[in-house]
Amino acid sequence: QVQLVESGGGLVQAGGSLRLSCAASRLTFSTYAMGWFRQAPGKQREFVAAISWSGDRTYYAASVKGRFTILKDYTKTTVYLQMNSLKPEDTAVYYCAAASSGSVSYTPAYDYWGQGTQVTVSS
Numbered sequence: 001q002v003q004l005v006e007s008g009g010g011l012v013q014a015g016g017s018l019r020l021s022c023a024a025s026r027l028t029f030s031t032y033a034m035g036w037f038r039q040a041p042g043k044q045r046e047f048v049a050a051i052s053w054s055g056d057r058t059y060y061a062a063s064v065k066g067r068f069t070i071l072k073d074y075t076k077t078t079v080y081l082q083m084n085s086l087k088p089e090d091t092a093v094y095y096c097a098a099a100s101s102g103s104v105s106y107t108p109a110y111d112y113w114g115q116g117t118q119v120t121v122s123s
Contacts (some may be wrong), residue, residue, distance in 0.1 A: 002027045002112045004096045009117030012086055016121070020081040022096030022114055027077065030054075033099045034072060034079040035110060038092035038119075045095070049081060050104035059104055064090075086121045093118050 004027075008020040022034070035050035049070040050059045058070055069082040079096060093116040102109030 002098070004098060004112055004114035006094065006096050006114045006117040009094060009119045011120045011122065014086060014088055014121055014123050016086050017082070017084045018086065018119060020083065020094055020096075020117060020119070022079045022081075024077045024079070024098065027098060027112065029072075029077040030074055031100065032111075033104045033109075034070075035097045035099060035104050036070065036079075036081045037095045037097060037107065038090075039095070039116075040092040043092075045107060047105045047107075048094070050099075051079065052104075083119070086119075088121045088123045091119060091121050 003025045005023045012018055031053050033053050036048040037045050038048050039045040047061050051070045051072050055072045067085045071080045095116045096114040097110035098112040099109040
């Protein structure tokens, strides 16, 4: 059974940084695009960032472009989300997901999801 396990969330002040990790197991990592989504209380889950199966293309939501970076480590079968210059509006549960095909900006493209990790940014 495929598992995606996120870690690295926590409480940080505005302007600070966090790095989220998503360790994948029992997944043919090199053939899946990987994405990060987030969901704040009372809001829908939204796309944050994605990286292609080959790792040569990245995609970002406009709200995080220039502040967040997604990286894929094939040897560790782990995808990272480096988050800099954090803002209170970045507060949410962050989810990692794996997609075998489809448009990586949309949740229906994803086949597997992690359980989420909480990120809280204080002002």
